[in-house]
Amino acid sequence: MPGEERKFDVHEREQAIFNRLREIDSAVGASVRELHDHLTNTGVELVTSGGVVRDTVTVQAYHKLVARLVLDGRLVEVQAGGADAQRYALAPALHADTAFSLDDIDQLLEELKPTEAIAALIDAREYVHGSRKGALREAALALQKVPPRDLVRDVILAKVELYNADVAAWQAHGGDDEPHRRRLKAARTELENLCYRWFGLSWDAVYVPPASSVSNSGAGAVMATVDTAHLDAELMLRVFGDSVIYFVQAANPSAPGDWTNVVVAGSDGSTYSSVMSIDTAKAFVDDGGSEVVTFNNSLAYLHMEGLNRQRHPSRVYSVPITRSAIDSPTNAGMVMAPFMFRDLTEGEYEHMAKCATDVVQWRADERVFVGDAPAMGGDGRLLPAPRVHLRDGTVTLQEREANHYQRNDAYGNMVRTGVQISHRILTHIRSRRQPPIFAGAVKGSQLHLFGTIINWFIKNGHPGSGTAPIDPGWDVSRGAMLNDNEAVTALLATLLPENPGDGFFCTFAVARPFHALTDVVRLYEHESPEFWVDKMRERQRDHLARPGMDSYWKTVDVIEDDPWVRMCEEADYVMFYIGHSGGQPLPLAPRYEFLESLRFCGPDTAASAAQATRQVRRNIELLVAALMHVKFSTDRDHNFLTGKRLVKTVPSVVYRAHELCKALGKRLETELKSAIVANLHRLGRARRATDDAVSLRPLSARRYFEVQARLRDQRAKEIESGNADQPE
Incomplete structure (x- = not known):
């Protein structure tokens, strides 16, 4: 028989099936047996071959692969009269451009090169934004009738079913197909992110096999399992909203009837690096022989009205920029340099410096939020506690991993400080009869949670609510390249309220448990109040049994009262979007999130x-009312190295805090120089102790990028990766 005979890889086999079905009347289709017979006996010409090639796998492998292609929407079942075996045809939307998706290409290439990645993102952006008047508009209208919990549930079940079909196909024809293994690996990672990292589900709800199951041999490939009863119960405490998109009135039941005494606060943290040299010949000293000093400061701005505004001429709080404040242990992290932490490696120091930036802002946030912050430049009177506090950025901690928290060094101390502050804020929220809102406006996001749900809906619709697919030919792989901020901004911008001053269209809300944001995300076996107490007590016993290990857990008396454990049990981060952007070009809207305790x-x-639903609804309504009250500003200042062309819309209180925080940073630098000179005097170095002897210059772009490049190296990032605690 002429032609080459060999085993196709999964992509070749799929393309061969598509090519064969294009030659057949779609009303008749072909059975799996007919496809197998043709491709193994007659063969087909492939793009990767110079002539006809025949496949060598069994018909069972074709059954598994065809089942997966049906689930993926690329093949459809047809009813041919008189046919006993099920027959299949190409999906109506399948054509040369969609048969081979961007996901398939990415998996073949293993990873996109930088120029390819940029080109793919630009292509995806044009594809999605070009659909604003078509598919996105139709989807936005239809999603107002779809219950979000049902939609999320169906997306999870569909992706589990698709993954299991891929595992079955993989097992059917052996484990030597590397492209198929990479696709299976990517699908497993996507499912793990969806179930564990994004929704924080337990093993009882969905069990996703570990990464080690997708081995080169294929012998360890394991299917995912779902318990729908547990899944439904856990989604009741993860997904909130009457519909995926709904309108929230500014004058809602949770909004204050009188804003006279209501305070809305915004905060921002600022960090920048300078090169410090103390040398009489500093003009001849380059950056390489000087110390890089990092300055961190934070500021909160309060929107006040009525008597509060009269009594507080200053509406700003910041840590005092004085020598005593800079040197105080309670303000650790304001000024940092590598020589102060010689026991840390360069990578560890840089990660701790980022953590310190976060902690400095958290300290200011806490004092303002609980009403313990004196006005800057005032007479010592405390500023009133806000009902709504908005951070510039996320309300999750920069550093929260268990393996960093347990370190017994300066890095671990900084991580524990952040967790302690965050837990005190959560305790304050839980102790109030009318809990204030501790929220954040996240302008830059790498999350693709909402985009995943929206893209799936556009392509598949939602049969449970009677909604047909918006666009069966929608390229999910393109749409998935946009992060949530961009994708949801484009979606909500297609909806215009009848009166722009009445309120905003909002998305459903998702609550992510604290553990889902840490390195123990895969350890959550059961949804139980005591689960993390038991788990960390096991870790403590393990560490105590290892005499050579230096661990914070060895010194903890009552595990159940440790702040990190309490955050695992109590803290939930609720996130959603508000459609307050419009125009062309479209300004990006931030993701809004707030800290709560719901599970x-x-x-x-x-x-x-029931209680969680009421609390989430109340917080969203109050947050929408507060934003409508204080208004918005356009932010062009956070577009680092972008030419400042990308405009973002942020709450005005956050923008004011950011502008004031920048100015305050200059004072911190000046005060540091004076403090150094004063200490030189005290040490008897008066002959050199002048401000001219201390030079602080901005860190050069070249040196900054050198540091960042080293941090991006995977080896530098692996600071106690914690893999030993991951289940196999």
Whole structure:
């Protein structure tokens, strides 16, 4: 028989099936047996071959692969009269451009080169934004009738089913197909992110096999499992909203009837690096022989009205920029340099410096949020506590991993300080009869949670609510390249309220448990109030049994009262989007999120879900009302190295805090120089102790990027990766 005979890889086999079905009447289609017989006996010409090639795998492998292609929407079942075997045809939307998706290409290439990645992103952006008047508009209208919890549930079930079909196909024809293994690996990672990192589900709800299951041999490939009862129960405490998109009135039941005494605060943290040299011949000293000093400061701006505004001429709080404040242990992290932490490697120091930037802002946030912040430049009177506090950025901690928290060094101390402050803020929220809102406006996001749900809906619709697919030919792989901020901004911008001053269209809300944001995300076996107490007590026993290990857990008396453990049990981060952007070009809207405690707020799951639903609804309504009250500003200052062309819309209180924080940073630098000179005097170095002897210059771009490049190296990032604690 002429032609080459060999085993196709998965992409070649799919393309061969598509090519064969194009030759057949779609009303008749072909059975799996017919496809197998043709491709193994007659063969087909492939792009990768110079002539006809025949496949060598069994018909069972074709059954598994065709089943997956049906689930993926690329093949459809046809009813041919008189046919006993099920027959298949190309999906109506399948053509030469969609048969081979960007995901397939990415997996073949293993990873995109930088220029390819940029080109793919630009292409995806044009594809999505070009659909604003078509598919996006139709989707935005249809999503107002779809229950979000049902949609999320169906997306998870569909992706589990698709993954399991891929595993079955992989097992059917052996493990030597590397492109198929990479596709399976990518699908497993996507499912793990969706279930564990994004929704924080337990093993009881969805079990996703570990990465080690997708081995080169294929012998360890394991299917995912779902318990729908547990999944439904956990989604009741993860997904909130009457519909995926709904309108929230500014004058809502949770909005204050009188804003006279209501305070809305915004905060921002600032960090910048300078090169410090103390040398009489500093003009001849380059950056390489000087110390890089990092300055961190934070500021909060309060929007006040009525008597509060009269009594507080200054509406700003910041840590005092004085010598005593800079040197105070309670303000650790304001000024940092590598020589102060010689026990840390360069990578560890840089990560700790980023953590310190976050901690400095958290300190200011806490004092303002609980009403313990004196006005800057005032007479010592405390500023009123805000009902709504908005951070510039996320309300999650920069450093929260268990393996960093347990370190017994300066890095670990900084991580624990951040966790302690965050837990005190959560405790303050839980102790109030009318809890204030501790929220954040996240302008830059790498998350693709909302985009994943929206893209799936556009392509598949939602049969459970009677919604047909918006666009069966929608290229999910293109749409998935945009992060949530860009994708959701484009979606919500297609909806215009009848009266722009009445309120905003909002998305459903997702609550992510604290553990889902840490390095123990895969350890969550059961949804139980005591789960993390038991898990960390096991870790403590393990560390105590290892005499040579230096661990913070060895010194903890009551595990159940440790702040990190309490955050795992109590802290939930609720995120959603508000459609307050419009125009062309379209300004990006931030993701809004707030800190709450939802999972175990009642005696049982049903009571907790009811209470959580009320609390989330109340917080969203109050946040929308507050934003409508204080208005918005356009932010062009956070577009680092972008030419400042990308405009972002942010709450005005956050923007004011940012502008004031920049100016305050200059004072911190000046005060540091004076403090150094004063200490030189004290040490008897008066002959050199002048401000001219201390030079602080901005860190050069070249040196900054050198440091960042080293940090991006995977080896520099692996600071106690914690893989030993991951289940196999």
